[in-house]
Amino acid sequence: MAKAERAKPLIMNFAIERGNFQLAGEASSKIKGRLLQLGFPGNLIRRVAIATYEAEMNLVIHSYGGTIEARIEPGKVTITVNDVGPGIPDLDKAMKAGFSTAPEEIREMGFGAGMGLPNMRNCSSEFRIDSVVGKGTTIKMVIS
Template sequence: MKKEERIKPIVMRFVVEQGNFQLAGEASSRIKSRLLQLGFSGSLIRRIAIATYEAEMNLVIHSYGGTIEAQIIPEIVTILASDTGPGIPDLEKAMQEGFSTAPEEIREMGFGAGMGLPNMRNCSTEFEIVSEIGKGTNITMVIS
């Protein structure tokens, strides 16, 4: 394929701060609005919005902060969630429904059911999570 024939993705990138519940949900809601404008189907938007929101909340609640990036081409959206730590010690456990390390004050806010990561995987066409203690966690979700 010639270079000029490749589809150039629309890229949206957001910084997500640890503990900032005021701004929490902003990245996922902006991405959702853009997809609505672009005419993506409701069912696709729904899966992307859920997966992105769960990833964003995990950055706020469990990480030291990071970024959410959406790469949008027609019919395919790639969401990258990346943070700077602390990393996940046991990924297999973390991926299980109901597993959560969220403390009491976070549970009182309605989070901590341990459903975020399983939901992200269920909403994704391709799901990859890589985590290293002391380095951080990188999640790639391709949703189409």
């Protein structure tokens, strides 16, 4: 039995801090490393890595902090992202390619192209985003 075929889901959890560019990218790179170890196909690993990296950067840049959970099952990875605010007032607008509220100093760092959410959706087999202003944002992505 290949390692990726293990029956029990493997869960990885990460706390992501607002503004912590030092640690940004750690969660996505650890998840990617584990999937490589488990022998998942390259195309699936690439989609998980992009989607998780974009989610992670959004927590660092736009949120007050949050968590990322990866649930790894045979042929399927579920990424759940939760944060504690500020929430997104207009989800349709936020999902549009090129829309960004990133301030100038963030753009100078090379972020804020407004492609994160559209990329996450494109990389996902199932994508769901819910947001409540003043409460927070939840994203669930299934990549299979």
